[in-house]
Amino acid sequence: MKHLERRLVERKLKLLQMQTIEGAHAGNIYRIEVMDEDHRRSRYVYKEFAADRSNEVEIYSKAKEYIQPFSKYVDVWDTPPQAILMRDLQSPLKKEFKGLSDRNKRKQIVSILERLAVLHSSTIRLVANELPTHRVTSEWRDWCLDQLTRLRSRSQWMNSDWINVIKDSYDQLDVTHYNPRSPLVLTHGDPHLENIFILDEQVWFIDWEWTTVASPLRDITILVQDLYDSKWIQFVKATYHECLKNKQFHISDEDYRRDYHYLYIDHTTMMLAWEIEKYFQGYTMEEEIQRMIDFKIGELNRVREEELGL
Ligand SMILES: Nc1ncnc2c1ncn2[C@@H]1O[C@H](COP(=O)(O)OP(=O)(O)O)[C@@H](O)[C@H]1O
Ligand SMILES: [Mg+2]
Missing domain, CATH: 3.90.1200.10 (Aminoglycoside phosphotransferase (APH), C-terminal lobe)
Known part of the structure; x- marks a missing residue:
């Protein structure tokens, strides 16, 4: 999880906890808890795509302005491993x-x-x-x-x-x-x-x-x-x-x-x-x-x- 930790550090966030969301998914999905510089804790979901299933990243870059108001995307990485960070929305x-x-x-x-x-x-x-x-x-x-x-x-x-x-x-x-x-x-x-x-x-x-x-x-x-x-x-x-x-x-x-x-x-x-x-x-x-x-x-x-x- 080096990539995730580095990506969080760049945003001045420290990884506290991490849990895999199980299932047949388009990649690896983790629920994480982080702490910011003011010691505030918050929860996110980090979705890291398999190399052949990263269409969501491309879609997001093409239609960000339309999608943003309806999703809780926080960040998107277009470099390998392609991934998105979202707010934890709890249960579907x-x-x-x-x-x-x-x-x-x-x-x-x-x-x-x-x-x-x-x-x-x-x-x-x-x-x-x-x-x-x-x-x-x-x-x-x-x-x-x-x-x-x-x-x-x-x-x-x-x-x-x-x-x-x-x-x-x-x-x-x-x-x-x-x-x-x-x-x-x-x-x-x-x-x-x-x-x-x-x-x-x-x-x-x-x-x-x-x-x-x-x-x-x-x-x-x-x-x-x-x-x-x-x-x-x-x-x-x-x-x-x-x-x-x-x-x-x-x-x-x-x-x-x-x-x-x-x-x-x-x-x-x-x-x-x-x-x-x-x-x-x-x-x-x-x-x-x-x-x-x-x-x-x-x-x-x-x-x-x-x-x-x-
Ligand atoms: N932002 C989120 N908040 C809470 N749960 C999430 C979030 N993103 C994904 N999940 C959980 O992970 C599951 C799979 O995520 P999803 O992005 O739909 O991947 P897939 O493409 O495999 O269907 C969701 O059905 C949900 O249970
Ligand atoms: Mg799904």
Whole structure:
């Protein structure tokens, strides 16, 4: 940890304690406690990237002015080992969300949506940047079909209809050639509940690795992936349109619905493949993955039928 200690000394901070945050991360992540010259203690998180996963550092250097108000980044190092230093935001929302009352769930969802509406409306028709633009491709469709095929060879309970649901959703709607209708904005790109925190009554986002220019519905259709409850998914869909209108960001009902549905199909398929991967790696129990697959396949069918007017 020579690099970290030297980097802290340059900022006149002394390392007191350090703890690894375990998990399959894009690098090494540590929670640290430091002391400044006036003997004040504070807590940070230091994320040091693996050489092939340092996109977040590049994104940050390209879009710092937009990201800064929504993150608690303190410092970024672009020289090896590339790393970022952030305020310790404590626990991600995912841990506590399941146990909340409906009233508090609603409150937290609305806070997140309002915060995303600020990010999206403040970066509308973003120009003069070098950020990539998000495109729907066949990547998640192909990955998910591969994962379901692997699942079939390993388990008795795999239902072959699931493969058809994925194919039908993409093929009948021609999802892989979809062009978004909304004006393009800066999107976080991965706002699931492990990347969202609430601290000091404000919503904060970490992990900007997948930031691109895209329809705002890109973020919303990723956010809903952790909800596993149609009631809340419908609530998010309806509420976010209102949040955008309140920010004078107008999208017609039809354009909003289409962006939402197409991106929802792509992201539900992506998360389905990822959840199956976590099951293969031993992070998810069999009953749990069956429940997740059932729910997501049901959602894909529902949205495909709704979009086709069936
Ligand atoms: N600033 C922070 N405050 C508190 N916890 C954090 C912070 N940054 C990261 N973490 C913890 O580490 C986990 C992984 O960090 P993240 O940046 O999302 O890496 P990855 O790219 O591997 O998902 C988060 O889900 C969170 O639990
Ligand atoms: Mg993350």
